[in-house]
Structures are given as structure tokens and as C-alpha cells.
Amino acid sequence: MSIVSTKQMLLKAQQGGYAVVAFNVENMEMVQAVCDSANKLKAPVIIATSASALKYAPPALFAAMVYAVAKETSIPIALHLDHGNSFELCEACVKAGYSSVMIDASQQPYEENVKLSRAVVKLCATYQVPVEAELGHVGGKEDDIESENDLGTDPIQAAEFVKQTGVNSLAVAIGTTHGVYQGAPKLDFERLSSIRSAVDIPLVLHGASGLSGDAVRACVSRGICKINYATELRAAYTAAVRHVLLENPEAIDPKIFGRAARQCVSEVVLEKITVLGCEGKA
Numbered sequence: 093m094s095i096v097s098t099k100q101m102l103l104k105a106q107q108g109g110y111a112v113v114a115f116n117v118e119n120m121e122m123v124q125a126v127c128d129s130a131n132k133l134k135a136p137v138i139i140a141t142s143a144s145a146l147k148y149a150p151p152a153l154f155a156a157m158v159y160a161v162a163k164e165t166s167i168p169i170a171l172h173l174d175h176g177n178s179f180e181l182c183e184a185c186v187k188a189g190y191s192s193v194m195i196d197a198s199q200q201p202y203e204e205n206v207k208l209s210r211a212v213v214k215l216c217a218t219y220q221v222p223v224e225a226e227l228g229h230v231g232g233k234e235d236d237i238e239s240e241n242d243l244g245t246d247p248i249q250a251a252e253f254v255k256q257t258g259v260n261s262l263a264v265a266i267g268t269t270h271g272v273y274q275g276a277p278k279l280d281f282e283r284l285s286s287i288r289s290a291v292d293i294p295l296v297l298h299g300a301s302g303l304s305g306d307a308v309r310a311c312v313s314r315g316i317c318k319i320n321y322a323t324e325l326r327a328a329y330t331a332a333v334r335h336v337l338l339e340n341p342e343a344i345d346p347k348i349f350g351r352a353a354r355q356c357v358s359e360v361v362l363e364k365i366t367v368l369g370c371e372g373k374a
């Protein structure tokens with residue numbers, strides 16, 4: 093199939109009570125691993141690139157790879173900008189063919205967050221591209237931004253924010269953290285349920301790497317319909333490369349460790365899709 097928007101994909105998940113998985117990719121092997129695995133499970137999937145991935149390779153290059161790989165599959169695939177940190181980056185992505193963007197101004201004061209999110213919604217409307225924003229703040233290290241304060245999303249403010257900005261989905265802060273967890277995470281399920289009652293658009297969970305299957309399923313049952321994974325894929329990829337190079341110190345062909353890394357990422361993707369219940373939902 094060709095590239096589709098996340099709008100219908102997430103509304104369908106919301107109605108069906110499951111979550112679509114967004115996987116952050118850094119290179120061609122990860123694009124192939126995500127698309128091939130989702131295709132095997134007949135699951136809709138979101139390929140996401142962060143702002144730092146887009147410093148490594150431009151949006152047009154990721155878009156060309158994802159469009160080429162998507163053509164060989166029979167599932168809906170969306171190409172999403174994760175944690176867009178400026179209006180300009182969002183614009184560059186939609187112009188390059190991205191079918192979904194996130195603008196993240198959650199570190200800024202509320203009014204600034206509203207202003208920037210609303211501007212991106214207006215921009216994306218001309219391209220019929222849906223917009224995700226974040227309110228409250230998911231802690232930890234996301235890309236180059238490190239945050240200490242873990243600020244839970246306020247349900248009443250969330251309803252106000254959605255009304256003022258017109259965003260299509262909302263990333264909420266309920267105790268998850270980006271990166272690797274030190275100790276067991278404490279998720280605020282009550283807060284999630286209150287946000288769900290106050291807001292009717294699809295809700296997104298960031299910082300899911302390291303959460304148990306039961307914890308993510310509990311979030312899905314309380315209204316999360318998009319879950320992001322980045323850290324676990326990076327870890328799987330890099331562990332495979334390290335293993336191959338330690339075993340074969342004489343290796344000079346990048347395809348040898350590229351293949352092994354792609355295989356390990358595929359396994360993570362198969363597991364996440366199965367756990368979140370979107371197998372067969374394509």
C-alpha cells in the first residue's frame with residue numbers, strides 16, 4: 093500500500109480498543125525491519141523519525157525509503173515526525189511527504205505551546221496532514237532535550253488545549269519517561285482515565301520502552317491508541333552490531349552486521365505489535 097495519514101488509523105484504533113505502534117527509525121535497515129514485520133502481522137504501522145534522526149539524514153531521504161518499502165507491502169503505513177521542535181521542521185517534513193507530524197512545545201509555557209501547535213495545525217491542514225502535540229511533560233531524555241521535571245498532564249487543561257489548537261492527537265504525561273528506566277515506573281492510571289473522559293481525540297503514550305506488556309495494555313484499555321517505541325529498537329540494533337563485530341573482528345562488509353541488526357529489530361517489532369493487539373488490523 094502507499095503511505096496513509098495517521099488520522100483514520102488512530103480513530104479506527106480508538107474505536108477498536110487497540111493501539112497502533114509508532115517505531116522510531118534511524119536508517120534503512122530499521123525502516124525495512126519495521127515495515128516487513130508489520131506486513132507479516134497485517135498490522136497498520138507508523139514509522140517515526142525524530143528531529144535528531146533528521147539531522148543525520150534529511151526528511152526527503154527517509155520519505156523516499158519509506159515510500160519505496162511501503163509499495164511492497166499490503167498494509168497502511170504512516171510516516172510521522174516525532175517531537176518536531178520547530179514550525180520549520182514540521183514544514184520541511186510535510187513538504188517531503190510525511191503523512192503525520194508531532195509538534196512538541198511542551199517545554200514552553202502553556203500559551204506558547206498553544207500558539208505554536210495552532211500554527212502547525214494551520215500549516216498541516218493545507219497538506220491534509222494530522223498533528224500530534226504534547227501537553228504536560230514526559231520526562232527523561234528525548235533526542236537532544238533532557239528534562240528533569242516530570243509534569244503530569246492536567247485533564248481540564250488538556251480539554252482546553254485541544255479546543256484552542258485543533259490538534260488531532262495528544263501525547264500525555266502520566267509518569268512514563270523517555271530512554272531507559274531506572275527502577276520500576278509509576279504510571280498514573282487515574283490521571284489517564286480523567287484525561288480520556290475530558291478529551292475525545294486519540295491519546296498517545298511516549299516513553300514506552302521498558303514498560304511491561306501488562307502496563308502498556310492497561311494504558312490501552314484506558315484510552316491510549318498510539319504507543320511510541322524508540323529506545324528498545326536502538327538497543328536491539330546496537331547490541332546486534334556489537335555482537336557480530338566481537339564475534340567477527342575481521343569483518344569489513346557492513347551488510348554482515350546490518351543484516352543481523354535488521355533481524356534483531358524485526359523481532360522487537362513483532363513482539364510489540366502482538367502485545368498491543370494491532371495484529372490483523374490492517
Ligand SMILES: [Zn+2]
Nearest residue numbers: 234298299320
Ligand atoms: Zn516521545
